[in-house]
Amino acid sequence: MSLQKPYLEIPGTTVFDASCARKGYHLNQFCMSLMTVENRRAFKSDERAYLDRWPMSEAQRQAVLDRDYSRLIQLGGNIYFLVKISSTDGISVQAAVSTMTEYSPQEYADMMNRGGRSVEGNRYIGEKK
Numbered sequence: 001m002s003l004q005k006p007y008l009e010i011p012g013t014t015v016f017d018a019s020c021a022r023k024g025y026h027l028n029q030f031c032m033s034l035m036t037v038e039n040r041r042a043f044k045s046d047e048r049a050y051l052d053r054w055p056m057s058e059a060q061r062q063a064v065l066d067r068d069y070s071r072l073i074q075l076g077g078n079i080y081f082l083v084k085i086s087s088t089d090g091i092s093v094q095a096a097v098s099t100m101t102e103y104s105p106q107e108y109a110d111m112m113n114r115g116g117r118s119v120e121g122n123r124y125i126g127e128k129k
Contacts, residue, residue, distance in 0.1 A: 005017070014073050014074055016073075016078055016079075020076045020078075021076070021078075022076070023075065023076030024060075024075060024076020024077050024078060025076070026054050026055050026056045026060075027054075027056050027060045027064075027072065027075065027076055027077050027081075028076070028077060028078050028081040029054065030051065030054045030056065030064070031077070031081035031082055031084040031085060032081060032084065034084040034085065034087070034088045035084065040088045043088060044088065047064070047065060048061075048065065051064055051065070057075065059071075059075055060072070060075045060076070060077075063075055063077075064085065067085065067086075067089070067096075067099070069082055069086075069096055069097070069099055069100050070099075070100045073100075079097075082096075083096060092105070094108060094109055
């Protein structure tokens, strides 16, 4: 019996579930390693070599190198762990998250201060197929 996951049909949304957690385990562990100054220095001195220490997929490694946060989420990254990368880069969470939108960091902050995005078109309203 296959699991029913209607939330997979929410436009533009990746719900972090057990499948994502399994897929992103090593990616998220890499992110957590950046909590120590020694590991941040090692990562910044040779990012590729540091990433190669972790049994991540090549797609995950490349998404880290590209700082492609949307792709990292698709590949099992949890945003609470991924912000360790932006922090290591000296970039605010606001700036990192804005890269997943069509907004600049300031436009993103302004949009959020106005109450966030409209829910219109962003809800699961599909019929069972």
